[in-house]
Amino acid sequence: MENAASKNQISSYIIQAQEEEIKRISLELHEGVGQNLFSILTGLQIVEAGIGQDHLKNYLHEMTQLIEKTMQEIRLLSVELYPPALTSLGLLPAIKSYLRVYTSTFGILVEIKSAGIEKSIPEAGSIAVFRVCQEALANIAKYADTSHVKMEMIWRENELKISIFDFGIGFQEEDLEKKPYSLGIVLMKERMLLAGGQCRVYSKIGEGTSIEISLPI
Structure with missing residues (x-):
């Protein structure tokens, strides 16, 4: 028992350290790299406005468009790494914000419903839930072959329940260990166990996959 508890403490510490590093990288992308690109973009736009030669003007315009696209990609990556809404607004707004990015990136519509009164969750728990949802949705985009996902959040007095159903091709549960996403599912379950919760996965070929x-709380 002591050995298992020690392993859980080590795993929890590793995950916490990873999250702190992810948060640092996200902030650096947004406030460091993003701000530098914005300064370069502003400078190029000023130069573009003062150039009379059409071929140079066109070239600078292409460069400004490329920088604008790069800035957008960095913003999306920053949100994906660590959404600021998670700590400032809470779990539900953070997930909704991520779903907008997810749909625009993968073309998969996620129908989300929330029932009950949203409650405040400690940061460790909200990060665990967010990461598990993120991993589940990433697996759906890669393997489920679907364009529609249903997601439901149920807030109870002492518990949050989330279900994600993908309407996809599904798989045989007994063959899960052979699947490329098996490690991701193991990590999802491990994250929830360390947070004091649970993650279960059910699937049938041709009938889709459900993540519970x-x-x-």
Whole structure:
């Protein structure tokens, strides 16, 4: 028992350290690299406005468009790494913000419903739930072959339950270990266990896959 508890403490520490590093990288992308690109973009736009030669003007315009596209990609990556809404607004707004990015990136419509009164969740728990949802949605985009996902969040007095159903091609549960996403599912379950919750995955070929997440609150 002591050995298992020690392993859990080590795993929890590793995940916490990873999250702190992810948060640092996200902030650096947004406030460092993003701000530098914005300064370069502003400078190029000023130069473009003062140039009379059409071929140079066109070239600078292409460069400004490229920088604008790069800035957008960095903003999306920053949000994906660590959404600021998670700590400032809470889990539900953070997930909704991520889903907008997800749909625009993969073309998969996620129909989300929330029932009950949203409650405040400690940061460790909200990060765990967010990461598990993120991994589940990433697996859906890669493997489910679907364009529609249903997601439901149920807020109870002492528990948050989330279900994600993908309407995809599904798989045989007994063959899960052979699948390329098996490690991701193991990590999803491990994250929830360390947060004091659970993650279960159910699937049938041709009938889609359901991810059930629960967390005491």
